Amino acid sequence: MRRIQKAPRNGYPGRFALSSRNQGRRAGIGSAVASSLGLDSTVFAARASGDREAKLWVAIALLLVLGAAGCSQSSARTGGSSGKPLVIQNIGSDTMVNLAQAWAEEYQNVESNVSVEVSGGGSGLGIAALINGTADIANSSRHIEPDEEAAVVAHSGSKPREFLVGFDALSIYVHKDNPITSISLEELHEIYAEGGKIDRWSQLGITNIPRARTDRIIRVSRQNNSGTYHYFREVVCGKKGDFKLGSLDMNGSKDVVELVSHTPGAIGYSGLGYNTPSVKMIPVARKKGEKAVLPSIETTLDKSYPISRPMFMYTPGEPPAHVRKYIDWVLSPAGQKIVEFTGYIPLNIAEDKK
Amino acid sequence: MTASQTDNLKRPRMARSTAAIFGERIIELLIRLCGVSAIVFVFGIFLFVLREGAPLIGKLDWTKVLFSQEWYPTSKGNVRYGVGALIVGTLSVTGLAMLFAVPFGIGAAVFVSEFSTGKVKETLKIVIEMLAAIPSIVWGFIGLSVMNRLIQEYLPAPVGLNLLNGAILLALMSVPIIVSIGEDALKAVPDSYREAAMAMGATRWQTVYRVLFPAARNGLLAAALLGVGRAIGETMAVLMATGHAVNIPKSIFDPIRTLTATIAAELGETAVGSDHYRMLFLIGVLLFSITFVVNLLADLAVRGVRKQ
Numbered sequence: 160m161r162r163i164q165k166a167p168r169n170g171y172p173g174r175f176a177l178s179s180r181n182q183g184r185r186a187g188i189g190s191a192v193a194s195s196l197g198l199d200s201t202v203f204a205a206r207a208s209g210d211r212e213a214k215l216w217v218a219i220a221l222l223l224v225l226g227a228a229g230c231s232q233s234s235a236r237t238g239g240s241s242g243k244p245l246v247i248q249n250i251g252s253d254t255m256v257n258l259a260q261a262w263a264e265e266y267q268n269v270e271s272n273v274s275v276e277v278s279g280g281g282s283g284l285g286i287a288a289l290i291n292g293t294a295d296i297a298n299s300s301r302h303i304e305p306d307e308e309a310a311v312v313a314h315s316g317s318k319p320r321e322f323l324v325g326f327d328a329l330s331i332y333v334h335k336d337n338p339i340t341s342i343s344l345e346e347l348h349e350i351y352a353e354g355g356k357i358d359r360w361s362q363l364g365i366t367n368i369p370r371a372r373t374d375r376i377i378r379v380s381r382q383n384n385s386g387t388y389h390y391f392r393e394v395v396c397g398k399k400g401d402f403k404l405g406s407l408d409m410n411g412s413k414d415v416v417e418l419v420s421h422t423p424g425a426i427g428y429s430g431l432g433y434n435t436p437s438v439k440m441i442p443v444a445r446k447k448g449e450k451a452v453l454p455s456i457e458t459t460l461d462k463s464y465p466i467s468r469p470m471f472m473y474t475p476g477e478p479p480a481h482v483r484k485y486i487d488w489v490l491s492p493a494g495q496k497i498v499e500f501t502g503y504i505p506l507n508i509a510e511d512k513k
Numbered sequence: 514m515t516a517s518q519t520d521n522l523k524r525p526r527m528a529r530s531t532a533a534i535f536g537e538r539i540i541e542l543l544i545r546l547c548g549v550s551a552i553v554f555v556f557g558i559f560l561f562v563l564r565e566g567a568p569l570i571g572k573l574d575w576t577k578v579l580f581s582q583e584w585y586p587t588s589k590g591n592v593r594y595g596v597g598a599l600i601v602g603t604l605s606v607t608g609l610a611m612l613f614a615v616p617f618g619i620g621a622a623v624f625v626s627e628f629s630t631g632k633v634k635e636t637l638k639i640v641i642e643m644l645a646a647i648p649s650i651v652w653g654f655i656g657l658s659v660m661n662r663l664i665q666e667y668l669p670a671p672v673g674l675n676l677l678n679g680a681i682l683l684a685l686m687s688v689p690i691i692v693s694i695g696e697d698a699l700k701a702v703p704d705s706y707r708e709a710a711m712a713m714g715a716t717r718w719q720t721v722y723r724v725l726f727p728a729a730r731n732g733l734l735a736a737a738l739l740g741v742g743r744a745i746g747e748t749m750a751v752l753m754a755t756g757h758a759v760n761i762p763k764s765i766f767d768p769i770r771t772l773t774a775t776i777a778a779e780l781g782e783t784a785v786g787s788d789h790y791r792m793l794f795l796i797g798v799l800l801f802s803i804t805f806v807v808n809l810l811a812d813l814a815v816r817g818v819r820k821q
Contacts, residue, residue, distance in 0.1 A: 372766075373671040382757075382778045383587045392589075399590030404582060404598070405760040407674060407768050410752075410778060421665060422672050 245481045247275045251285020251298030254327060254386045255470050258501045259298055262489055265497060269488060273481050289475050290314055295482050297473040300327060317476030322486050325495070326504035328431045328467030329391055330454045332416055332438045334423045336369045341451030343444040344395065344465055350376055350426065352396035353403050360424065371423035378406035379415050379427030387412060387502075391428050394466050412502050428466075430502045431455075456504060470503065559801055566794035573792075584759045586779065586789040594792045596799070598759045602769035603803075605762055606676055606751060607744040610683035614744075615737050617684070618691025622736070623721055625692065626699040638693075645689035649749045656682045656754025670766035674756035677765045682750045687740035694739055698732020699725055731817035738811035742804055748773040772800050 249259055256279035263275035285297035290310045303311075303319060311319045331347070333339055339360075346363060349355035357363065359374040366374075380402060381388040396402060409415045415427040420437035431454050434440055442451035445465045458464035472489070474482060488494050495505035573594065581595030625637050660681060661673035670677070702725055710720040726733070748771075756768025757778065776793050783790040 371671065372669050375671055377672045383585075384779055384781075384783065389587075401585050401588045401590065404584070405758050405768075407672065407756040407758045408770075408778070409757070418661075418672075418674065421662060424671050 245273045247273060247295045247482055247485055248288075248293060249275050249277045249296045249298065250280065250288040250294040251296075252282040252300045252470070253279045254300045254390060255298040257386070258325070258470075258498060258503060261497050261501055262494060265493075266485060266488060269493070270484070273485065275485065286473065289319060289473055292475065295474065295478070296486070299471045299473060300468050302469075302471070303473060311475055315475040319473045319475055320477060322472045322474075322490070323469055323506065324472050324486075324489055325470045325498040325506060326456065326459050326467060327390070327470055328454045328459045328464060328504060329387065329394075329428045330431050330434060330440045331443055331466075332419045332427045332429060332434070333441055334368070334371075334419060334421075334425060335437055335439045336423055337365065337439060338367060339363065339365050339439075339441055341442045341444055343447040343449070343451070345447050347395045347443070348397075351378060351380070351391075351402055351406070353401040355403055368423050373424060375424060377422055377425040378403070379418055379422075379425050380406035380408050381412075381415065381428075382408050382410050387428070387430070390468075391466070431467075431504055432499065432502060459504065559798075562794050562797045562801065566791045566798055569788055569791035569795060572788075582759065582761055584775070586783075586792060592788070594788075596772065596775075596796060598761050599770055599772045599775055599796070600799075601761050602755070603745060603771040603773070603800075606679045606683060606755060606769060606771060607741060609676060609680035609765060610687065610744045611737065611741055613680065613684035614687045614691055614740055618688045618736065618740060619695050619733060621688065621692045622695030622699060622733075623725075626696045627717070627721060627725070638696075641689050641692050644685070645693075647686075649686065649747060650753075652682045652686055653750040653753030656750060660754065664766075668766070672756060672766075672768060674754060675766050675768045676755060676762050679751045679755035679769070679771075680765070682754050683744040683747055686747060686750065687743045690743055691736045691740040694736035695729075695733050698729040698736060701732060702728045731814045735811045735814040738807055738814060742807045742811065745807065746773065746800070746804055748777050752777050772796050776800075 249263065251259075256277065259275075259277045263277045266273065266275055282297075282299040282301055285294060285299055286303055286307050288294035289297040290307065292314060303321065308319060331342060342363070346357060349357035358376060360366065360368060360371070360376055361374050381391075392400065392402060407418065409418060409427075412429040412433050415429040416433045416435060416438055419425045419427040420435065431440075440453060442453045443465055444451035452458045452463045452465075454464045454467060459467040459469070472486060474486070477483075478486065490506065498505035578594050578596055579600070580597045581593065582598035582601075583593040583595040584598065585591065585593040621637075621641070625634060625641075629637060656678050657674070660678045663673075664670050664675070664678055665673035668677070706724050706728055707720060710724045715723065751771045752774035755771065755774065757770050757774055758768035759770050760768055762769050776796055779789070780793050783793065
């Protein structure tokens with residue numbers, strides 16, 4: 160009952176309204192999540208249809224539900240366990256910060272007694288906080304280093320525990336009529352990075368793209384504050400590198416694929432999950448001449464796909480019960496659904512594909 | 514009538530008029546407040562935007578900022594704030610839009626004011642006003658989904674999101690303004706001018722071209738400039754339709770990026786107080802100055818009309 164009352168205001172859909180830029184997608188995800196979490200879907204249906212009578216009934220139903228929720232809440236308070244809220248400090252990776260935020264907010268509806276406080280700053284900062292003992296969970300988009308692990312052991316007396324919570328892989332997309340069969344990281348560097356020398360498809364040996372008006376490569380990128388932009392820049396342009404100017408900077412992962420799908424001369428990068436039949440995903444080789452691999456869960460797992468990385472959560476030693484419960488929830492289907500909605504690869508897709 | 518009777522008649526009237534005077538004072542004060550508030554708001558907004566950006570002013574190499582096209586606000590190695598390409602983007606898309614909108618707008622104004630009558634005229638006016646009421650996000654959506662494909666399909670453009678796409682949308686958005694202000698300007702020309710032209714044996718076209726245009730020159734100029742103001746400040750439609758690429762366009766099929774779109778796309782996720790954040794506010798100041806100059810010119814043009 161409480162869930163129904165809370166979700167539209169502080170729950171997961173509301174968060175999307177803040178973080179996602181695409182209006183249309185916002186509503187879609189919001190209602191999809193809501194219904195998938197077993198929320199009263201008629202609320203959303205009525206809003207969409209605009210049926211006045213239905214709205215009235217929904218309003219009445221909501222009032223009743225709110226009243227009931229109020230009662231159950233007060234009884235829960237009085238008869239509740241300790242009453243003192245438990246706080247989980249969750250620090251680390253900027254790539255994961257949106258995801259961690261979404262988890263934390265949704266978890267409020269699952270376990271109202273536990274509040275998860277999320278902050279970013281980078282994987283390194285998260286692990287540093289783990290060593291200092293200021294973080295209950297550190298988010299990291301890389302493995303913990305041996306010396307960091309030793310520092311945790313020295314400080315807390317036990318080995319940090321690692322939980323794989325999802326994957327982050329970026330696919331390279333071109334128009335479906337583009338005959339290109341593979342691309343190497345070096346070529347991507349020449350195409351995308353500042354100072355790179357490849358501007359035309361013919362330089363890659365591609366001369367027959369149907370309906371492409373020019374030989375020029377139309378680079379599609381992301382707006383400069385997106386995590387995807389930063390990760391791609393790090394892998395392709397180098398740690399201190401920058402993008403070449405003149406790329407079309409889209410405001411969402413889906414917009415990139417959209418634009419590539421009807422622009423024959425375009426190339427773009429976006430999450431693996433955004434693949435559609437109207438674009439072509441191309442295999443990427445680490446070096447020219449090496450075997451090119453298509454992004455997938457398997458190639459992400461065995462690290463053969465170069466533009467991908469696992470996402471981890473670390474705890475200092477064996478986690479206490481409430482932290483353990485949170486991580487178990489993150490790994491559960493409900494938690495993994497949020498991984499998918501925020502544009503990353505959930506663990507369960509890996510199982511589906513096996 | 515006795516004196517007491519006149520007193521009786523007067524007294525309630527006196528009482529009513531003091532109430533009326535009091536009420537009128539309040540209303541007068543309120544109206545004055547409304548009038549002054551506009552000025553307060555404009556300066557308040559300008560000062561606020563300037564204050565947010567001010568700490569960065571001294572730290573920047575302004576010739577580089579204004580003339581370099583290197584916009585790398587989030588670079589790890591070398592942060593650069595060159596807005597040259599963004600200024601060129603804004604000016605080029607506005608310029609091209611006006612190339613479409615001014616002839617169409619003035620033409621439509623002439624038709625509505627001089628050639629159409631009765632129901633046709635009324636319908637046209639209502640429809641044109643409806644065109645002005647379409648929200649800019651809807652225009653942007655049309656640019657992204659409809660125009661994008663049309664341009665891609667029928668014109669020799671390598672990518673559908675480009676300067677031309679944005680300019681057509683901006684033109685469509687500023688035409689209603691140009692039409693309604695242009696029509697007012699033409700309507701303000703006294704009928705005696707038209708009658709004199711007819712008496713001289715001028716055709717309708719000659720009347721419009723040789724008599725009405727010179728007479729309504731300032732009003733038409735103001736119409737065009739207000740259209741420019743509308744186009745420069747537009748954000749959502751250009752963000753969605755121009756491709757958002759930091760690029761100095763070499764043809765009308767090249768993607769561009771405007772000042773407004775840059776603020777819209779980046780401000781939401783910058784850390785408050787960071788250099789990037791302040792730079793976006795300085796871009797705001799720049800935009801404010803550009804639109805201020807345009808509006809000032811329009812105002813001066815309208816003043817010219819009144820003098821005549």
